[in-house]
Amino acid sequence: MDMTAVRIRPITEADAEGFRQAVGMVGRERIYIRLTDAPSAEDALAFVRSNIENGHPQFVAEHAGDIVGWCDIVRGDYEAEKHVGSLGIGIIPAWRERGVGRRLIEATLEAADAAKFLRIELTANANNERAIRLYESVGFVEEGRKRSARLLQEQFCDVLVMGRLRLSPQS
Numbered sequence: 001m002d003m004t005a006v007r008i009r010p011i012t013e014a015d016a017e018g019f020r021q022a023v024g025m026v027g028r029e030r031i032y033i034r035l036t037d038a039p040s041a042e043d044a045l046a047f048v049r050s051n052i053e054n055g056h057p058q059f060v061a062e063h064a065g066d067i068v069g070w071c072d073i074v075r076g077d078y079e080a081e082k083h084v085g086s087l088g089i090g091i092i093p094a095w096r097e098r099g100v101g102r103r104l105i106e107a108t109l110e111a112a113d114a115a116k117f118l119r120i121e122l123t124a125n126a127n128n129e130r131a132i133r134l135y136e137s138v139g140f141v142e143e144g145r146k147r148s149a150r151l152l153q154e155q156f157c158d159v160l161v162m163g164r165l166r167l168s169p170q171s
């Protein structure tokens with residue numbers, strides 16, 4: 001596969017269906033994320049629209065017109081949590097471990113830093129070592145562990161809470 005042909009770019013409304021399908025592929029694996037199927041077309045479009053309209057960074061990885069991965073950082077709803085963004089990321093199976101996830105998260109975090117998100121948080125299944133290594137490498141630290149917080153494939157799974165602060169240039 002030609003990696004140079006994978007483009008990382010901000011999402012557009014026209015990508016909503018490709019995004020929806022990519023989420024469905026990852027969700028139906030029932031291993032990594034809390035969704036276990038694709039969102040409805042309506043919900044996917046509403047999510048993408050809201051991110052564009054509200055300046056929430058959302059990037060996609062595109063190959064030959066197909067969406068092969070996404071990363072989004074959604075700002076908190078409450079006044080007291082407007083400095084906080086919640087991050088989600090996924091790459092479809094065939095494109096994993098080829099550097100796409102790193103490129104996607106770096107582009108999305110750069111946009112979040114430019115948009116002055118001061119804290120970014122996420123959750124990851126505690127056994128998702130690949131994702132956790134990636135998160136640590138871009139500045140996330142483990143902040144807590146929710147025990148048996150997900151039930152996937154009849155197995156309870158602990159969930160790590162991770163956060164990345166940019167309250168000052170050093171944090």
Ligand SMILES: CC(C)(COP(=O)(O)OP(=O)(O)OC[C@H]1O[C@@H](n2cnc3c(N)ncnc32)[C@H](O)[C@@H]1OP(=O)(O)O)[C@@H](O)C(=O)NCCC(=O)NCCS
Nearest residue numbers: 032089090091096097098099100101102124130131133134
């Ligand atoms: C987790 C995920 C986003 C990583 O993206 P990717 O494109 O597969 O990973 P990359 O090739 O960009 O590698 C990025 C980093 O991940 C880590 N990584 C990759 N493969 C790994 C492996 N087999 N074991 C441990 N760490 C690994 C490394 O830190 C790597 O950094 P480096 O190779 O630059 O040093 C992707 O695999 C994925 O979407 N997985 C399924 C869905 C998912 O887990 N989503 C996150 C839910 S919290």
